[in-house]
Amino acid sequence: MNVARPSPATPERDLAAHGIALVASPGEAAKSAEALLRRRYSWAEEDKAETLVALGGDGFMLQTLHAMLEDGEARPVFGMNRGTFGFLMNEWRLDRLFERIQGAKQIRVAPLTMEATNIRGETWVHPAINEVSLLRETRQSAKIEISVNGRVVMPELVADGVLVATPAGSTAYNLSAHGPILPLQAKMLTLTSISPFRPRRWSGAILPDDVSIRLKVLEADKRPVAAVADQFEVREVCTVDVTLDRERSLTLLFDPEHALDERIAMEQFAH
Numbered sequence: 082m083n084v085a086r087p088s089p090a091t092p093e094r095d096l097a098a099h100g101i102a103l104v105a106s107p108g109e110a111a112k113s114a115e116a117l118l119r120r121r122y123s124w125a126e127e128d129k130a131e132t133l134v135a136l137g138g139d140g141f142m143l144q145t146l147h148a149m150l151e152d153g154e155a156r157p158v159f160g161m162n163r164g165t166f167g168f169l170m171n172e173w174r175l176d177r178l179f180e181r182i183q184g185a186k187q188i189r190v191a192p193l194t195m196e197a198t199n200i201r202g203e204t205w206v207h208p209a210i211n212e213v214s215l216l217r218e219t220r221q222s223a224k225i226e227i228s229v230n231g232r233v234v235m236p237e238l239v240a241d242g243v244l245v246a247t248p249a250g251s252t253a254y255n256l257s258a259h260g261p262i263l264p265l266q267a268k269m270l271t272l273t274s275i276s277p278f279r280p281r282r283w284s285g286a287i288l289p290d291d292v293s294i295r296l297k298v299l300e301a302d303k304r305p306v307a308a309v310a311d312q313f314e315v316r317e318v319c320t321v322d323v324t325l326d327r328e329r330s331l332t333l334l335f336d337p338e339h340a341l342d343e344r345i346a347m348e349q350f351a352h
Contacts, residue, residue, distance in 0.1 A: 138166045193326065218306060221304045
């Protein structure tokens with residue numbers, strides 16, 4: 082069996098010497114790109130690496146970041162888009178990879194922490210890099226009480242759901258729900274309603290990122306609601322507490338001309 086081997090090592094191609102490892106999603110485009118990169122460069126072992134190169138789309142980038150949060154080892158990640166969406170990724174290019182990583186702009190993002198309790202009293206704690214969302218599980222609208230720092234600010238929101246998004250996640254599900262785009266440097270969170278029925282005109286709020294938000298499901302037995310932290314779901318919740326976790330910030334690496342903060346700003350002019 083022929084095994085792909087990297088080209089003879091040079092300082093620019095010996096990425097292993099710089100502690101850089103490669104990970105890829107199982108998608109066909111990502112695996113093809115991985116094969117090309119492994120022939121071109123030498124790579125460090127993933128568990129010993131100081132920096133990761135991730136091939137895939139935004140979903141795979143979130144998966145990679147969540148894995149680092151679970152392991153307690155946050156390492157800078159340089160993503161290249163070989164998936165469906167690539168908002169969190171750089172452009173795919175084979176050449177000059179070490180120079181790109183060296184010259185990359187560092188963007189730090191802090192995750193949310195979701196503490197969700199279901200109607201049986203079971204509790205889950207999970208991080209969310211983009212958003213925490215509550216969504217109705219049946220045809221009946223959800224009824225949700227919203228509190229900020231222990232104070233009830235909305236006694237009853239009747240809607241398909243509600244979400245809390247970080248600036249990094251404000252251009253994802255939040256934008257689809259007609260929530261505001263937050264500059265990455267803004268120390269804010271967006272609280273956005275999803276298809277509100279009552280109050281019909283209430284679309285949401287922008288809050289300082291040091292607040293604690295409690296979302297209490299009213300009539301939880303009759304109107305079941307699921308809570309989702311990025312891709313992790315808890316069904317039949319009764320309370321969901323959301324805070325920003327500054328102690329576990331993550332670092333994304335971007336080509337200076339395509340940095341995440343500029344992309345988020347430019348999304349305000351997309352149509």
